[in-house]
Amino acid sequence: MRVLVVDDDDIHLLILKRIFEKSNHLVVTANNGLEALKVLETDKGFSIILTDIMMPIMDGIEFLVHLKKNVVSSGIPVIGFTSGDVEYYRKMSPIAFDSLVSKPLDFFDLYNLAKLKVDTRMN
Numbered sequence: 001m002r003v004l005v006v007d008d009d010d011i012h013l014l015i016l017k018r019i020f021e022k023s024n025h026l027v028v029t030a031n032n033g034l035e036a037l038k039v040l041e042t043d044k045g046f047s048i049i050l051t052d053i054m055m056p057i058m059d060g061i062e063f064l065v066h067l068k069k070n071v072v073s074s075g076i077p078v079i080g081f082t083s084g085d086v087e088y089y090r091k092m093s094p095i096a097f098d099s100l101v102s103k104p105l106d107f108f109d110l111y112n113l114a115k116l117k118v119d120t121r122m123n
Contacts, residue, residue, distance in 0.1 A: 002027075005020075007050075060080050
């Protein structure tokens with residue numbers, strides 16, 4: 001599985017990267033939505049994207065909108081996570097996340113959710 005993790009929190013990036021890499025998955029990280037879009041311009045082989053919602057420069061909702069407009073990246077499942085009100089962000093987002101979960105989160109639960117989304121998409 002190839003994973004793009006987008007978060008402005010370096011600790012979250014490190015933890016998620018280690019959890020996925022422990023299971024031999026390739027992880028690429030970005031610190032905001034704009035940086036993630038730049039990654040996707042050159043690297044199109046991601047199985048799933050995990051993104052924080054509240055980030056500087058480009059937040060997770062704006063990132064999702066740009067991502068889903070692009071034919072190449074529109075089919076990649078996206079899991080959003082936030083320390084804010086999940087229901088508020090569900091209503092605010094013009095495009096639905098494949099899953100939207102709240103922080104603090106169990107990183108292993110997030111790993112299992114990502115694996116489930118990818119496995120479901122492949123079958």
